[in-house]
Amino acid sequence: MTLLSEAELQRVADAITEVERHTDAELVTVLATRADDYAYIPLLWASLVALMLPGAANFFGGWLSAAQLLLVQWLTFALLALLGRIPSLTSRLIPRAVRHWRAANLARRQFLEHNLHHTEAGTGMLIFVSEAERYVEIIVDRGISSRIDDGAWQALVDVFTAEVRRGRTLEGFLGCIRGCGELLQQHVPATHERNELPNRLIVLP
Template sequence: MTLLSSSEQQQVADAIDRIEQHTDAEVVTVLARQADDYRYIPLLWASLLALVLPGAVVYFSGWLDVSELLLAQWCAFAVLALLFRLPIITSKLVPRAVRHWRASNLARRQFIELNLHHTEGETGMLIFVSEAERYVEIMVDRGISSRIDNKAWESIVATFTAQVGKGEVLQGFLDCIETCGTQLAKELPATHERNELPNRLVVLD
């Protein structure tokens, strides 16, 4: 998995420049490699299976005594904990709801940390992507939500999410920015020239 190159990041910044000429909205984009390392998930699965599997052997076969059972549980835990740390396996152990919850939390932290809640007229917009979770979210401040219903972003998010799933992150950003720009120019047209927040793509590697 690779994040966008410098030239691709510049294309995103240029796209933001273009739409902000026609709207008072302040658009910021964030691309995260992943929202969490989920280190606790493999340990939880390893602990659960290490307790259940050796116990099942004892129950069905009576092969192990108590001391052998404890040793088998420790060995099973050690092996499974190492095995489940492999990224290809870890990604399958984390429930989708947990992945999206972590990504959503990161998006909200970024909205605050990037001062999108402190713009003139409360017109901040965050376009957030967490690549590993295939998660996309558009967050807007009150100056935008008071004029554009949040449902307007749902189809844009759905399209972008599908593009992330296919590895088309750059094109997804460009299409999303352009489509959002059309909505913003219509409902929140530019009244004066300003650029409160940087237009560069924020990358969380």
């Protein structure tokens, strides 16, 4: 995961503060290492391969005895289960749709946990990133979605996702916050001063 220094975290907080001076929106930013530990995925793959071994052994001549085949199955399962615990390997075993589904679920939980659905006038906004999944999402409450079409955020999400892939998560956050600020200032301008939620970047382990 990208390790951000205190100075870099402060840059994110300052960017949020600057945006909130010009809009009624309440921005919260969340950076997650990963959306799930996917502990079950290596076990699934290890089980499937081990179960396929008897068929493969019979196809290639059935030269193993039943006891030997059982031992090979167990050893195969144990070895693959251990290898699957290596994060870089685990991520390759998980279908993209599953990774994005888990990340999207975490994003929605964060939106609720930080009470973004209870802000004044419904102007809560979450910028969420899960690095392991290379997943970025912007979620807004009704006070913003009623004024800005959800599709307007997609270009910002695409640019941010590319930055995360390049290992430039900080730059992605700063650029995304600025881009969101431009849209928010135009469609949800500030009507009075307020700061209901913390401006700091929330980092999940």
